[in-house]
Amino acid sequence: MNLTWTVLLLLGSNIFMTFAWYGHLKNLAGAPLWTAIAVSWGIALFEYMLQVPANRIGFQSLSLGQLKVLQEVITLTVFVPFAVLYMHQPLKLDYLWAGLCLVGAVYFIFRN
Secondary structure, eight states: OHHHHHHHHHHHHHHHHHIIIIIHHHHSTTSOHHHHHHHHHHHHHHHHHHHHHHHHHHTTTSOHHHHHHHHHHHHHHHHHHIIIIISOOOOOHHHHHHHHHHHHHHHHHHOO
16 A cells, blocks of 8 residues: 555656646746746645655655655656647657666566
8 A cells, every 4th residue: 555655646746846847848938037946946845745755655665776766667657748748749769768778677676
């Protein structure tokens, strides 16, 4: 059950993080930099409200390395649809290669 909560909280955290880091490139492109920073920090607050509990819950049953690799897999899982669907970036084969590298990372960090 801890793993389920960890994944769900990290998924939510990554959605907020992705919008905080990259959403301003589309939504606030014409706004002053300080505005983009303030809005991003406001969004990041919600990211941290999910990320910190996710890491605390996850660390009860996962090693620190496992928690980090899980985070990276979730980050790419959130980022690719965001880039393609929201930011209208082309879907690149590089996303597949990056995903395969993460599959290798998952294998090595979770094997006994």
